[in-house]
Amino acid sequence: MAGENSLRKGRRAPYGLLSPGMLWLILFFLVPMWTLLRIALSTKPNAFLPEYEFTWEWSNFSDAVSRFQPELVRSFSYAAAATILCIAIGYPLAYYLAFKAGKYRSVLLAMVMVPFFISFLIRTIAWQTILGQEGPALWFMETFRLVTITDAIGLTSSGAFLNTPQAVILGLTYNFVPFMILPIYVSLEKIDPGLISAGQDLYSAPRQAFRKIVLPLSLPGVFAGTLLTFIPSAGDYINAELLGNVKTSMIGSQISKLFLKESNYPEAAALSFIFMAIITIGVLVYAKLLGTDELSA
Amino acid sequence: MTATATQAPSTEPVGPVEQVKGPRQRRTLRSRWLGVWSALVYIWLFAPIVVVVAFSFNDPAGKFNTSWNQFTLDNWLHPFAKADYTAALVVSLKVAAVSCVIATILGGLMALAISRYEFRGKGLVNIVLVLPLTTPEIVMGSSLFTLFFARDLDFGFTTVVIAHILFCLSFVALTIQARVRGFDWSLEDAALDLGSTPWRTFRTVTFPLILPGIGAAFLLSFALSIDDYIITSFVAGDHTTTFPMRIFNANKTEIPPQVNVIATAILVFTGSLMALGTWRSLKRAKL
Numbered sequence: 001m002a003g004e005n006s007l008r009k010g011r012r013a014p015y016g017l018l019s020p021g022m023l024w025l026i027l028f029f030l031v032p033m034w035t036l037l038r039i040a041l042s043t044k045p046n047a048f049l050p051e052y053e054f055t056w057e058w059s060n061f062s063d064a065v066s067r068f069q070p071e072l073v074r075s076f077s078y079a080a081a082a083t084i085l086c087i088a089i090g091y092p093l094a095y096y097l098a099f100k101a102g103k104y105r106s107v108l109l110a111m112v113m114v115p116f117f118i119s120f121l122i123r124t125i126a127w128q129t130i131l132g133q134e135g136p137a138l139w140f141m142e143t144f145r146l147v148t149i150t151d152a153i154g155l156t157s158s159g160a161f162l163n164t165p166q167a168v169i170l171g172l173t174y175n176f177v178p179f180m181i182l183p184i185y186v187s188l189e190k191i192d193p194g195l196i197s198a199g200q201d202l203y204s205a206p207r208q209a210f211r212k213i214v215l216p217l218s219l220p221g222v223f224a225g226t227l228l229t230f231i232p233s234a235g236d237y238i239n240a241e242l243l244g245n246v247k248t249s250m251i252g253s254q255i256s257k258l259f260l261k262e263s264n265y266p267e268a269a270a271l272s273f274i275f276m277a278i279i280t281i282g283v284l285v286y287a288k289l290l291g292t293d294e295l296s297a
Numbered sequence: 298m299t300a301t302a303t304q305a306p307s308t309e310p311v312g313p314v315e316q317v318k319g320p321r322q323r324r325t326l327r328s329r330w331l332g333v334w335s336a337l338v339y340i341w342l343f344a345p346i347v348v349v350v351a352f353s354f355n356d357p358a359g360k361f362n363t364s365w366n367q368f369t370l371d372n373w374l375h376p377f378a379k380a381d382y383t384a385a386l387v388v389s390l391k392v393a394a395v396s397c398v399i400a401t402i403l404g405g406l407m408a409l410a411i412s413r414y415e416f417r418g419k420g421l422v423n424i425v426l427v428l429p430l431t432t433p434e435i436v437m438g439s440s441l442f443t444l445f446f447a448r449d450l451d452f453g454f455t456t457v458v459i460a461h462i463l464f465c466l467s468f469v470a471l472t473i474q475a476r477v478r479g480f481d482w483s484l485e486d487a488a489l490d491l492g493s494t495p496w497r498t499f500r501t502v503t504f505p506l507i508l509p510g511i512g513a514a515f516l517l518s519f520a521l522s523i524d525d526y527i528i529t530s531f532v533a534g535d536h537t538t539t540f541p542m543r544i545f546n547a548n549k550t551e552i553p554p555q556v557n558v559i560a561t562a563i564l565v566f567t568g569s570l571m572a573l574g575t576w577r578s579l580k581r582a583k584l
Contacts, residue, residue: 014410014411014413015410017406018411018422020403021406021407024403024462024463025429025463025466028462029428029432029440032437033440035444035447036443038447039447050446092334093334096332096335106579108339110571110575111342111343113571114343115343115345117568118345118346118560119524119563121524121526121545125363125544125556126344126352127345129363130344130345130348134363174342231432236434236527237435237527238526238527238545256435256439256527259531260530268439273436275435276432276433276436
């Protein structure tokens, strides 16, 4: 009996293995999305009772947009800036790891992960210390009289690092850059070295060989890295709260405040939904753009 | 960076391929530029860690351990001096332990089903599995909040565990799935052909082979769980406080050096675990 009875056969077995996990995902991921949408379309008839009525209240959405437009715009522009910085910082490092690191490769790769061993919050508080009024960064700038220069290029605002948009973007970049480095490294590492030497034979200029061979083949990594850095940065508010000020507040703090402090659930849910819709559309457009790019290259 | 593609990407030295002197010099300059850049990035990645470790030896002047005052070993001798931080750490460890065990079991079963069987609806399962990863934490947190509110559940330990299992589940399933990709399932058939029972086959063939993946997934979900702030803050309610919540809530009033001590201890612990793992795999590779 055992001979024809492989563990991989049997119609119902996979569903049996899947069902507990799928049940969890349905109950606590898909159903909550539905409740979120319902609350986003509800009204609160009595201001003093925590009861909500489902009334197709679309105005919650328009109210949320008009009230929190600056935060929405700010969240997406900070996240975009951080993502671009992550690519600029992470791509060369991933390239170095994939092609130049030699025997130290695995150690250097592991070192990219080391920041994760310190809690997200504690890392960000450490940046508070570094960038603060008594911190080493400002001391360095003042000792070498660089403050006017950093002010001019926009790295500091009137001689301070902390409580500026720049500090928030730096924090986001720092906290999410490993998510950019690793996928780019994975896609670069897969490239067959033979392809590159063939490319060198075909294209005389090294720049061209890079652009026509390495870059297109690494685009899936850049794509994955962009999603892994952009989505969490846009929704994050720890960096904005710890490294910024009132003027750098991001959409996450507003949603959290509406839910947990103001108890304005319909508007908070609507805002949350709008945020997710923009991200989803953005991801689809981005996938489409990058996909067609790959085809034409 | 662009020019560095010229050099052979293999780790072996290029050898006397290039005869022209000019481009060669330019190339070494450019590949050196890449090395310098990488070194700078590593300094930047490690700067906050150096600060965290150094400030665990600081005796802060006020309530905020953010400017250097004086060296002391006091914090290390009394790492649990701050009772509310210690209590929050215990809550975090409990949440992580419970939710990671459940998430690893549920996710492991899913990974097994996806990588071992062909079945209808596999594509859909994969999509549902990836969706939580592309959903911002703030949206996941607020949707769970509305669910628990609408169902009138008590916010606390249980709701936190439910949420942590949820966001660990996809990571676990995908990590184990990636580890067993390319695994030769016919080994199981061989065991069955030789008269082993299905359960014994699982215990002696399948499980040992997927064990490294399970270990990696467990550690990853533990790290995710113990570090989470945003989702937890939505579902914890007023009476349950995890370690990250404690730190964040008190951030405007105090930053005690014990936080740095605990963070450094966790760093040393996980760092040595990782070093041990790397060392063992290197040793195995040499054998």
